[in-house]
Amino acid sequence: MTAGRRELRLVELRDETEDVEAIEVDLLLEAVYRHYKLDFRNYAKASLKRRLWRRAHEEGVGTLSALQEKVLHDSSCMERLLRDLSINVTSMYRDPSFYVAFRKKVVPMLRTYPFVRIWHAGCSTGEEVYSIAILLREEGLLDRTRIYATDVNADVLEQARNGVFPLGKMREYTENYISAGGTSSFSDYYVTAYEGARFNQSLMENTVFAQHNLVSDASFNEFNVIMCRNVMIYFSKPLQDHVHDLFYKSLGMFGVLALGHKESIKFTLHESDYDVVDAGEKLYRRIA
């Protein structure tokens, strides 16, 4: 069984060398960067790989090398890949307890300012922007707040601007809204349109939706609050550090940084520049 033995040896060899798929991922990301100037090279590999394979399957190609070829020669394929790589799934009042804490611990700070600037970084399709806008309206702060809602993907920003969310989600969102400490009736904020639940556009009067790339774009203002929940989980550690630096430079003194439940400023380069406002809800305040 010479053939069998040779195969075995090749398999053993493969263990010592770099995995083909890992090479394909790196080359694809390099190609996307050089040809389209879109930089996903420092995204966390495990979740990125799943998203690449999802696109490969839908394009009907069997390897990531084949996906690379298609992406390089067909810009519409790149657009579809960009959607896959840059859209983060979110929901209204995801983690209701976060909004309870925001109301109790952050809103009182914001009341002391004549004017409030909030940066919602990586807002995706906007569910959490509407959530925080409703909260601020109920606290009487929305009129003197400007929300800058940014995302790398222009398509999701368009969706966010429209403020139409699936009707089928409204039951879950209503429950979330109540657990989040909502003080009104959730259905007051939207009308049922044939295409879904259309949220009251007056909520967005002071909101600016703008394209911004956390990987490559600079700070653009000084903020009282930066919200960036479950966005950096898709980034590698070095890229997370880069973004933390960007946020640090974009927060005014005593400005609040809000992260996702399973994210932390621990072990980042600015750990000691923040005070904990709420440990469980991952609310921090810049103190240095």
Place this chain on the structure above:
Amino acid sequence: MSYELVVIGCSWGGLSALRKVLGPLPSTFPLPIVVAQHRSSQSTDGSMTAVLETYVSLAVSEADDKDSLEPGHIYIAPPDYHLLVERGSLALSTDEKVRFSRPSIDVLLESAADAYGTRLIAVILTGANEDGAIGIRRVSQMRGKSIVQDPGTAERAEMPQAAVDTGVVDMVLSLEDISEVLLSLAGAADSRGGLHVV
């Protein structure tokens, strides 16, 4: 072969199964253990950790993004996140549910198989769905070790049965035996005899 990581997937009945598998492991257990247990997205952070802590001697925590994998530490997938393994650390995602689940056992197993290959031990316990079967295939492809709870002994047989039905599983065992096998696989390379290898 020396193993470097254990991943466990469980669903319906998972907590009491985990107790039997993880309870007997000594605090000196040399490998990190990563667990995806299906649960409601509404469950309170840390609630499962608190229950497990009462009957295991290893350190337990709910996984945070980018946690590094420490020996003898049990990491639990937080509710409403996928938990993925990178080489030496954990990562989270909020991507769509996979086969109705977040955390998805398939996502955990596939990422762990990619990152750890032959150095991975993957375990599927009780559950009432088929999550984990795809992951087990990948573990086998990458020549990791796959262990499944004997469906006849499981509170719900569907999940372990789906894993067994892939035909690629290395061992089908009772919970007590899984615990022992983990100990011997983790501890020494020459403990292959005497086990119910299927």
